[in-house]
Amino acid sequence: NAGVTQTPKFRVLKTGQSMTLLCAQDMNHEYMYWYRQDPGMGLRLIHYSVGEGTTAKGEVPDGYNVSRLKKQNFLLGLESAAPSQTSVYFCASSSGGTQYFGPGTRLLVL
Amino acid sequence: DQQVKQNSPSLSVQEGRISILNCDYTNSMFDYFLWYKKYPAEGPTFLISISSIKDKNEDGRFTVFLNKSAKHLSLHIVPSQPGDSAVYFCAASDGGNQFYFGTGTSLTVIP
Numbered sequence: 637n638a639g640v641t642q643t644p645k646f647r648v649l650k651t652g653q654s655m656t657l658l659c660a661q662d663m664n665h666e667y668m669y670w671y672r673q674d675p676g677m678g679l680r681l682i683h684y685s686v687g688e689g690t691t692a693k694g695e696v697p698d699g700y701n702v703s704r705l706k707k708q709n710f711l712l713g714l715e716s717a718a719p720s721q722t723s724v725y726f727c728a729s730s731s732g733g734t735q736y737f738g739p740g741t742r743l744l745v746l
Numbered sequence: 747d748q749q750v751k752q753n754s755p756s757l758s759v760q761e762g763r764i765s766i767l768n769c770d771y772t773n774s775m776f777d778y779f780l781w782y783k784k785y786p787a788e789g790p791t792f793l794i795s796i797s798s799i800k801d802k803n804e805d806g807r808f809t810v811f812l813n814k815s816a817k818h819l820s821l822h823i824v825p826s827q828p829g830d831s832a833v834y835f836c837a838a839s840d841g842g843n844q845f846y847f848g849t850g851t852s853l854t855v856i857p
Contacts, residue, residue: 738789
């Protein structure tokens with residue numbers, strides 16, 4: 637039982653490049669979330685999903701897209717990376733209450 | 747605007763003493779509150795939660811107190827141990843699908 641896993645752990649992008657962050661959970665949770673953590677800002681919700689095939693915007697959705705084609709996976713896409721998207725990204729899943737977090741992806745956009 | 751606030755970025759406590767971490771919120775619709783602990787290079791892990799129908803919840807060395815009228819909650823760790831050194835986040839929900847996190851308090855327990 638791996639819980640929540642995130643791929644990759646670290647990535648460096650140039651401005652304008654695109655990439656996809658993958659989150660996978662093996663707890664059969666309905667809800668999945670993408671957060672970003674920045675110094676002095678805590679965790680801010682980017683997008684979330686309440687079930688397979690559904691997505692919704694969180695607090696800071698601009699510049700990101702998501703997809704939930706399978707219940708166990710939640711993908712976060714950056715179509716054209718900007719330096720302001722340099723951050724640590726956390727994925728989480730839940731069955732409606734407590735959230736379980738992945739280890740994070742550190743993204744640096746130059 | 748930050749709906750959940752942790753006004754103390756850091757806290758240092760002697761081993762064996764009590765650690766008190768504070769959290770304030772502005773949204774009166776919040777009815778479920780959680781504390782998470784985060785070590786460097788790891789994701790946050792759930793510590794303890796409390797529903798708005800209670801004013802206290804205890805789990806071993808960890809107790810969370812909720813004062814709804816003051817829109818304030820606190821996490822007490824007694825006795826504090828060096829392994830408790832981490833960043834602590836409080837979070838709140840209004841029963842919907844979104845959770846709102848504070849900015850975190852870095853706790854250092856001095857041996």
